[in-house]
Amino acid sequence: MSQRRVAITGLGLVSPYGGDLADFFGRLLAGESAVRFLQTEDIPRPLAMPFVSCPAFDAEASLGRPLAGTMDRFAQLGTAAAFSAWADAGLACGQPAENGENRERWGVSWGTALGGTLAYEKGYKELWIKGRERISPLSVILGMNNAANAHISIQLGLGGVSMSHTVACASSAIAIGEAFRRVRSGEAPVMLTGGSDVPQAYGVARAWEALRVLASGDEKTAPRACRPFSADRDGLVLGEGGAALVLEDWEHAVARGARIHGELIGYGTTCDHSHLVRPEAAGQVRALHLALADGGLSPADIDYVNAHGTATAEGDPVEIAALKTVFGDAAGRLAVSGTKSMHGHQLGAAGAVEAIVTVLALREQAIPPTAHLAELDPACAGVDHVTAARHGQPLRAALSNSFAFGGSNAVLAFRAVAP
Amino acid sequence: MDSIGLIREFLEERLGVAPETVVAEAPLGELGVDSLMMLELIFEFEDRFGVKLSKDLKSPRTVGEMVSLMDRLRSQQP
Numbered sequence: 001m002s003q004r005r006v007a008i009t010g011l012g013l014v015s016p017y018g019g020d021l022a023d024f025f026g027r028l029l030a031g032e033s034a035v036r037f038l039q040t041e042d043i044p045r046p047l048a049m050p051f052v053s054c055p056a057f058d059a060e061a062s063l064g065r066p067l068a069g070t071m072d073r074f075a076q077l078g079t080a081a082a083f084s085a086w087a088d089a090g091l092a093c094g095q096p097a098e099n100g101e102n103r104e105r106w107g108v109s110w111g112t113a114l115g116g117t118l119a120y121e122k123g124y125k126e127l128w129i130k131g132r133e134r135i136s137p138l139s140v141i142l143g144m145n146n147a148a149n150a151h152i153s154i155q156l157g158l159g160g161v162s163m164s165h166t167v168a169c170a171s172s173a174i175a176i177g178e179a180f181r182r183v184r185s186g187e188a189p190v191m192l193t194g195g196s197d198v199p200q201a202y203g204v205a206r207a208w209e210a211l212r213v214l215a216s217g218d219e220k221t222a223p224r225a226c227r228p229f230s231a232d233r234d235g236l237v238l239g240e241g242g243a244a245l246v247l248e249d250w251e252h253a254v255a256r257g258a259r260i261h262g263e264l265i266g267y268g269t270t271c272d273h274s275h276l277v278r279p280e281a282a283g284q285v286r287a288l289h290l291a292l293a294d295g296g297l298s299p300a301d302i303d304y305v306n307a308h309g310t311a312t313a314e315g316d317p318v319e320i321a322a323l324k325t326v327f328g329d330a331a332g333r334l335a336v337s338g339t340k341s342m343h344g345h346q347l348g349a350a351g352a353v354e355a356i357v358t359v360l361a362l363r364e365q366a367i368p369p370t371a372h373l374a375e376l377d378p379a380c381a382g383v384d385h386v387t388a389a390r391h392g393q394p395l396r397a398a399l400s401n402s403f404a405f406g407g408s409n410a411v412l413a414f415r416a417v418a419p
Numbered sequence: 420m421d422s423i424g425l426i427r428e429f430l431e432e433r434l435g436v437a438p439e440t441v442v443a444e445a446p447l448g449e450l451g452v453d454s455l456m457m458l459e460l461i462f463e464f465e466d467r468f469g470v471k472l473s474k475d476l477k478s479p480r481t482v483g484e485m486v487s488l489m490d491r492l493r494s495q496q497p
Contacts, residue, residue, distance in 0.1 A: 066435065
């Protein structure tokens with residue numbers, strides 16, 4: 001079977017800034033951080049850390065009370081993002097019988113690193129703190145990792161594959177890549193893909209704190225807490241989020257007159273197979289080469305890389321070393337930015353958020369910066385770090401990197417389409 | 420609170436159902452109570468009134484049947 005071209009026809013996310021997709025991208029171009037200081041009311045020791053939340057998100061308004069009540073927040077964010085992407089693609093919500101389409105081969109491929117941890121944590125509190133004998137019968141379906149994709153399949157009436165990918169920080173990049181393969185092979189004409197996560201569960205946030213990889217900050221300094229590639233970088237900033245893309249067989253999209261935001265052309269995934277948390281350039285290099293080859297691209301075709309760039313001491317130099325290995329002498333002209341400096345690290349949603357940023361960069365021919373990068377760490381030198389929004393540089397193709405704890409790497413390659 | 424009051428409160432809070440539509444002859448399914456929501460409703464009832472329903476309980480079909488079941492169990496309480 002010949003390979004199909006894969007169009008991106010829908011983009012949607014729950015923005016930490018509270019606005020729509022255009023507002024989100026505009027704020028990234030402006031270098032505006034969504035990071036704020038989070039202080040919870042947990043007793044005896046509240047969470048107090050820089051964090052990215054979606055305070056304007058109203059699950060009941062987005063999804064309706066009955067549906068929202070059967071979901072943990074990660075599924076609420078994910079389903080809301082999916083609805084948004086679906087509407088953006090011009091596809092009708094509701095069951096296929098209502099609109100005449102046969103969606104039995106359409107599917108969902110979702111990423112989440114954590115799943116419904118808030119539901120489980122609530123259960124633990126009921127059992128251990130309040131001393132209750134039992135917990136809500138909905139706990140299992142609220143907590144299960146495949147809750148988001150299951151709800152999305154049911155709500156949109158999609159009868160093909162419905163799967164979740166749990167690969168830490170690469171969860172949704174891998175979910176997108178696996179969806180891409182299904183559309184490209186002809187197995188599915190349309191795939192809804194993306195990811196969502198909510199790391200606010202007390203135990204989860206404390207676990208990340210214990211790893212000593214979180215950036216510090218207070219009310220005043222939190223917006224500048226995440227500083228990828230910077231000499232004074234201090235660690236990553238956790239965030240909640242949900243982001244979704246509609247991938248569609250190119251001919252299917254053209255036949256129905258869909259707007260095409262961009263083209264997904266390559267996907268590479270590898271494992272460092274060396275260490276759980278210490279990344280290794282060799283594994284990332286192989287993922288980059290695989291994505292380029294998969295898309296029929298050479299390094300010279302790439303005009304922008306949205307970096308994984310978490311702002312950890314270990315991760316950033318390794319990623320730059322991998323890019324320098326792949327791009328060789330041309331690396332110095334390779335535009336790179338780490339937008340986690342503004343939208344934080346949404347774990348299982350991160351790959352999808354950054355895929356959207358990369359597609360919008362190609363569509364709008366504009367690169368959002370790495371914010372707060374005043375003094376470059378010499379260990380991260382050797383690429384063209386974008387520190388202020390860049391317009392006017394032709395962008396033909398771009399990569400989005402996602403590198404996970406566990407050593408899993410995923411690289412997605414996108415191509416701009418003529419307006 | 421009586422049994423119908425509890426059902427009305429539950430359905431309004433969880434499903435946004437207007438309390439005046441929760442009448443004896445209304446089928447629970449038509450009010451949005453599927454099998455999962457029935458588990459939640461039973462859980463709420465057991466919690467609030469300190470009773471325990473047997474696992475092989477036949478699910479009530481209407482609001483009236485649910486009220487009868489709740490009233491019967493409450494009357495059997497010591």
